[in-house]
Amino acid sequence: MRRPLVAGNWKMHGTRASVAELIEGLCRQELPVGIDVAVFPSSLHIAQVVHGLADGAVKVGAQDCAAQVEQGALTGELATSQLVDGGCELVLVGHSERRLILGESDEVVVGKFVAVQKAGLIPVLCLGETREQREANATLGVVGGQLAAVIDALGVESLKRAVVAYEPVWAIGTGLTATPEQAQEVHAAIRAQVAQLDAEVASGLRILYGGSVKAASAAELFGMQDIDGGLVGGASLNADEFGAICRAAGN
Numbered sequence: 147m148r149r150p151l152v153a154g155n156w157k158m159h160g161t162r163a164s165v166a167e168l169i170e171g172l173c174r175q176e177l178p179v180g181i182d183v184a185v186f187p188s189s190l191h192i193a194q195v196v197h198g199l200a201d202g203a204v205k206v207g208a209q210d211c212a213a214q215v216e217q218g219a220l221t222g223e224l225a226t227s228q229l230v231d232g233g234c235e236l237v238l239v240g241h242s243e244r245r246l247i248l249g250e251s252d253e254v255v256v257g258k259f260v261a262v263q264k265a266g267l268i269p270v271l272c273l274g275e276t277r278e279q280r281e282a283n284a285t286l287g288v289v290g291g292q293l294a295a296v297i298d299a300l301g302v303e304s305l306k307r308a309v310v311a312y313e314p315v316w317a318i319g320t321g322l323t324a325t326p327e328q329a330q331e332v333h334a335a336i337r338a339q340v341a342q343l344d345a346e347v348a349s350g351l352r353i354l355y356g357g358s359v360k361a362a363s364a365a366e367l368f369g370m371q372d373i374d375g376g377l378v379g380g381a382s383l384n385a386d387e388f389g390a391i392c393r394a395a396g397n
């Protein structure tokens with residue numbers, strides 16, 4: 147049985163004041179037992195969130211990192227050992243906003259994935275196709291290729307201590323959620339790709355869905371066989387809405 151994970155990606159949002167409010171709101175939520183909950187604040191707010199959520203019910207992660215464990219001369223970046231020191235437990239790797247807007251290649255994503263695991267953190271590997279790719283029926287090829295980049299470089303065992311997030315680019319921030327069936331099809335294909343190499347790794351792998359998840363759509367998505375939780379953007383900036391999404395994963 148896979149333990150669901152609901153994660154909130156706060157992206158480039160927040161001020162000290164709004165983050166303080168969000169922390170307070172999260173502390174008020176009744177979170178279900180039996181699921182993991184995590185939030186990914188901007189780097190600037192990680193310390194504030196780690197401090198504010200010190201009871202440990204909600205894990206804290208980073209949205210990005212350098213492809214390097216050790217500290218060093220790399221202006222503007224964060225070494226994964228610094229993220230450990232700062233109280234992070236997970237790191238997003240290969241989010242589509244970084245792949246598409248900032249030009250991160252599969253090679254860079256693999257380098258970051260390695261640095262995250264070497265530091266003892268858990269990578270959340272994000273995969274997803276654009277609208278054009280979906281319309282060209284290329285979804286499974288694109289997502290499978292992004293996953294294969296990691297498996298080919300690091301072996302399927304590297305997915306033992308990792309989470310995968312399927313986030314169709316056309317569903318991110320658009321209000322256009324994939325239907326549960328559309329998402330399930332891709333999640334099942336991801337799991338099948340892993341299962342071809344190692345059935346045990348595949349059955350234990352948590353695959354999250356991301357893309358306009360709201361409290362109203364969460365239960366149906368999380369009810370699908372291969373959807374093990376969500377990676378939530380906009381709706382995670384509202385503590386009550388995010389709490390409701392977490393509760394949908396606990397049912």
Ligand SMILES: O=C(CO)COP(=O)(O)O
Nearest residue numbers: 155318319357358379380
């Ligand atoms: O990109 C996402 C999470 O990483 C999804 O964002 P939205 O939930 O705002 O669509």
